[in-house]
Amino acid sequence: MIHIDLLNNPPDTKWIKKAEQLTKQLIAETDDDKRKKIIDKNAVFWGELKTHLLSLSHHKCWYSEAKEKFSHYHVDHFRPKKRAIDLNNDDKGGYWWLTFDWKNYRVSGSVGNTKKGDRFCVLKYKANSETENIEDEVFYFLDPIDEDDPIKLTFNDNGEAIPYLNDKSSWDYIRVDYTINNLDLNYELLVEARRELWAELVLRIKEIQNLIDKNNSNPSPTNNSLIKEKLKQLKEFVKPPKEFSSTAKACLISSGLPWAIRIAA
Secondary structure, eight states: OOOOOOTTSOOOHHHHHHHHHHHHHHHHOOOHHHHHHHHHHTTTTGGGGHHHHHHTTTTOOTTTOOOOSSSOEEEEESSOSSOOBOTTSOBOOOOGGGTTOGGGEEEEEHHHHHHHTTBOOEESOOOOSTTSOGGGOEESSOOTTSTTSGGGEEEOTTSOEEESOOOTTSHHHHHHHHHHHHTTTTOHHHHHHHHHHHHHHHHHHHHHHHHHHHHHHSOOHHHHHHHHHHHHHHHGGGSTTSTTHHHHHHHHHHTOOHHHHHHHO
């Protein structure tokens, strides 16, 4: 998962004005079935923002960091529009008034969005209309637009997404576990891709450390230049445009080597 600065990157004003008009229609309509018809009639509207939203993540899924090569990205409604399914699989009511709110959109690969569906669980208080404050909700899902949330999730050498904390009773652990399970972040192909990346990085880290050890014993301009080139190549893996850059950072940090940890920072 990566942090996306969505709130400081709004869509164009023409789209926003149309969204505001559609939202007013929803609020004015008191019949739930008729609201749903308005939503269904305009189902292509939020898809118009897909290109803009993808530009904020270097064309990576906001949740998995995968780059979709042969499947469709989805514009996910973070708070689902028609239903909100809790831990007991009960529908607590959707966030219909946020259907056309760009701040409620996240880009997801098809696997994650299909698994997520209408799931959205909160603790205690839940907003049920446009007059109630969603900012008072305490929700389970990690959110890519909250810069503190992605760092609560990390990865292991098997390519699996795991909670950063080991305390299963902590709220952060519970949220990460819920997110991994309900976004299918340990989908087999994702795990395999992360595991392969991790193995490659381990080899690169060992190679660089061996070069550093040799250079410390027998310094030479040639060795020093080679180390710099290898480090430059390694740094590419943690840059935001790179697929699974968060996994690369986790691998570097796990090495315990000060120079590798600095690259991951």
